[in-house]
Amino acid sequence: MPAPGTQELIHSLEVGRGARSVKLIALTLGVVLFALWYNLNEFRSYNTVEAMEVGQLARNLAEGRGYTTHFIRPLTIQLVDDKLGVPARISKQPHPDLANPPLYPAILAGLIKALPFRWEVPRSFWTYSPEVWIAIFNQVLFLAALFLTFQLGAKLFDESVGAVAAIVLAGSEVLWRFSISGLSTMLALLIFLCLLWCLVKLDEGLREEAPKGRGYFVGWGLATGLCLGLGALTRYSFAWLAVPVVAFVLMFIRPRRWLVAGLAVLGLGLLLGPWMARNYQLSGTFFGVPGFAASQDTLPFPGSRIERSFEPPLDRLSGRDYARKLFANTTEILQDDLPRIGGSLVAAFFLPALFLPYRNRLLSRMRWFLLFALLVFIPVQALGRTHLTTDSPVINTENLLVILAPGVFLFGVGLYFVLIEHLQTVVKLPLVEVKHLLTGAFALLACLPLLFTLLPPRTFPIAYPPYYPPWIQETARFLKPDELMMSDMPWAVAWYGDRDCVWTPLFIGNPTSNPPDTRESFYTVYDEHKKVSGLYLTPITTNARFVKEMLQGRDNAWSRFSLGVMVYTNLPPRFPLRDARLKYVPDQLFLSDRPRWQAIPPAEELPPRPQTEHEMSRLAPLPGATNIAPAIGGPELPGP
Numbered sequence: 001m002p003a004p005g006t007q008e009l010i011h012s013l014e015v016g017r018g019a020r021s022v023k024l025i026a027l028t029l030g031v032v033l034f035a036l037w038y039n040l041n042e043f044r045s046y047n048t049v050e051a052m053e054v055g056q057l058a059r060n061l062a063e064g065r066g067y068t069t070h071f072i073r074p075l076t077i078q079l080v081d082d083k084l085g086v087p088a089r090i091s092k093q094p095h096p097d098l099a100n101p102p103l104y105p106a107i108l109a110g111l112i113k114a115l116p117f118r119w120e121v122p123r124s125f126w127t128y129s130p131e132v133w134i135a136i137f138n139q140v141l142f143l144a145a146l147f148l149t150f151q152l153g154a155k156l157f158d159e160s161v162g163a164v165a166a167i168v169l170a171g172s173e174v175l176w177r178f179s180i181s182g183l184s185t186m187l188a189l190l191i192f193l194c195l196l197w198c199l200v201k202l203d204e205g206l207r208e209e210a211p212k213g214r215g216y217f218v219g220w221g222l223a224t225g226l227c228l229g230l231g232a233l234t235r236y237s238f239a240w241l242a243v244p245v246v247a248f249v250l251m252f253i254r255p256r257r258w259l260v261a262g263l264a265v266l267g268l269g270l271l272l273g274p275w276m277a278r279n280y281q282l283s284g285t286f287f288g289v290p291g292f293a294a295s296q297d298t299l300p301f302p303g304s305r306i307e308r309s310f311e312p313p314l315d316r317l318s319g320r321d322y323a324r325k326l327f328a329n330t331t332e333i334l335q336d337d338l339p340r341i342g343g344s345l346v347a348a349f350f351l352p353a354l355f356l357p358y359r360n361r362l363l364s365r366m367r368w369f370l371l372f373a374l375l376v377f378i379p380v381q382a383l384g385r386t387h388l389t390t391d392s393p394v395i396n397t398e399n400l401l402v403i404l405a406p407g408v409f410l411f412g413v414g415l416y417f418v419l420i421e422h423l424q425t426v427v428k429l430p431l432v433e434v435k436h437l438l439t440g441a442f443a444l445l446a447c448l449p450l451l452f453t454l455l456p457p458r459t460f461p462i463a464y465p466p467y468y469p470p471w472i473q474e475t476a477r478f479l480k481p482d483e484l485m486m487s488d489m490p491w492a493v494a495w496y497g498d499r500d501c502v503w504t505p506l507f508i509g510n511p512t513s514n515p516p517d518t519r520e521s522f523y524t525v526y527d528e529h530k531k532v533s534g535l536y537l538t539p540i541t542t543n544a545r546f547v548k549e550m551l552q553g554r555d556n557a558w559s560r561f562s563l564g565v566m567v568y569t570n571l572p573p574r575f576p577l578r579d580a581r582l583k584y585v586p587d588q589l590f591l592s593d594r595p596r597w598q599a600i601p602p603a604e605e606l607p608p609r610p611q612t613e614h615e616m617s618r619l620a621p622l623p624g625a626t627n628i629a630p631a632i633g634g635p636e637l638p639g640p
């Protein structure tokens with residue numbers, strides 16, 4: 001007969017606390033093994049502007065360069081110069097970053113210092129080591145979010161709801177794509193769950209059987225504000241959650257509502273205020289580039305026009321332009337984004353769950369908070385959409401609704417359990433095992449998009465076009481660290497090449513005209529700020545549609561320029577970069593002030609890019625002409 005201690009241990013593992021621990025450990029190991037499998041099959045190099053930009057910013061922080069960036073926008077050049085009155089600032093010191101809140105880059109900087117990051121792109125490229133480490137870190141954050149989701153589900157509903165909600169959250173194909181994207185979404189998701197936990201604890205303090213004292217509400221009120229502040233320092237738009245938080249507190253946290261609401265706003269201000277002051281001191285704006293988001297992608301300023309302008313004429317915008325953007329994007333969000341928050345059918349259960357009468361007071365109140373958060377985030381996301389959403393429609397930091405996915409899944413799974421209990425009562429299900437079987441089928445159905453993603457064919461790991469890291473790093477390294485490049489993908493040059501790179505302005509300019517046509521052009525940078533030593537044009541420019549974009553597009557002067565160089569082999573008069581490397585034509589074009597690539601021994605030439613599955617046949621490089629240097633020999637790109 002087992003000893004009493006052994007009996008207690010066996011009982012604990014079967015039905016007590018030990019059983020819960022065993023389930024949590026099993027779930028954790030399952031997620032870790034699945035993450036390994038997913039990464040081996042679905043991981044690919046970065047393909048978003050934001051991921052590369054924040055990565056190079058974190059590297060600059062880790063290497064002691066301060067909060068500076070290699071990705072330089074014409075807009076931020078002008079903002080800094082207007083505020084400080086210091087022309088040609090980029091020729092004297094590193095350019096301050098005015099596009100990203102600091103929390104996520106600072107955390108990545110610590111990660112870079114702690115882990116063995118290797119910045120050299122391997123010759124036989126398949127994955128880039130820093131991107132793999134950052135993906136693993138984000139998946140650790142995802143695992144923490146799953147644990148918090150389970151804990152919240154157990155507190156709001158019961159452990160069954162919490163476990164199923166964590167499983168379907170872990171089975172979200174969209175969230176797994178976010179986890180390997182390099183974006184700050186996993187961090188924002190975790191902070192949002194902490195915010196929900198704070199609101200739950202505030203409501204618990206009002207229970208009649210054990211009301212808490214003033215100190216309790218002071219602590220949790222400040223914690224709520226700190227969560228808002230940390231979220232805002234991860235993503236500025238997160239600060240809008242202060243509106244539903246204050247509404248929740250004023251409606252439900254009585255009689256401590258004014259105290260808690262004031263502390264929540266104070267916590268947000270204490271964290272976000274100094275950073276806003278820093279931005280204003282450098283640029284005269286509180287939020288830098290994100291402060292122009294509402295004006296971007298409007299009828300007068302489509303795409304990235306504002307960021308590529310030195311002095312965008314914002315007075316052209318009217319209230320009608322903002323209203324048109326708001327209504328058009330809101331319609332799209334309501335039709336496409338809202339019904340599939342988190343990329344799962346569980347989101348469809350959330351909307352009817354809002355109308356259920358709950359006997360649990362806390363459930364009813366949290367439902368109102370999530371509804372308020374949705375009503376706030378929908379117009380904020382609609383007005384804040386820019387070219388980043390156009391470039392990557394789902395996986396971007398402008399996707400705010402995905403942050404609410406844990407709360408949405410909790411209430412969606414809660415509705416499922418209400419329905420299954422009703423079905424068990426009406427239909428008289430014979431066995432508990434049938435209920436478990438239906439629940440398993442529900443979870444499996446919710447995870448099907450992720451499971452089908454892992455079926456053949458395997459995802460090609462290189463995001464080409466337009467990004468092929470070996471070419472980008474090789475081209476960037478033709479320049480010295482103190483020289484300046486201009487490109488249509490400066491974020492990639494900054495990330496893979498570790499060089500200062502200005503985004504191509506809207507126009508090339510003509511210095512021979514009278515008066516010289518140099519404003520909003522290449523010559524604004526070259527003459528007034530810093531000499532440009534290399535111009536790097538990629539498929540972002542060369543893949544433009546011939547008639548609609550190259551010939552008729554008002555912002556595609558560089559596409560016409562590349563066409564003239566590669567097909568007609570001519571350059572504008574007095575253009576300072578007259579040596580061309582046509583090795584990667586027609587994909588890419590590199591112009592420089594001298595044939596820098598001639599110093600590289602042939603043995604060090606990088607191999608051609610591996611061919612993608614759907615690649616079209618390629619043209620051989622065209623011969624050079626008398627006014628530009630001929631292409632340097634190298635292995636020809638493979639055929640189809």
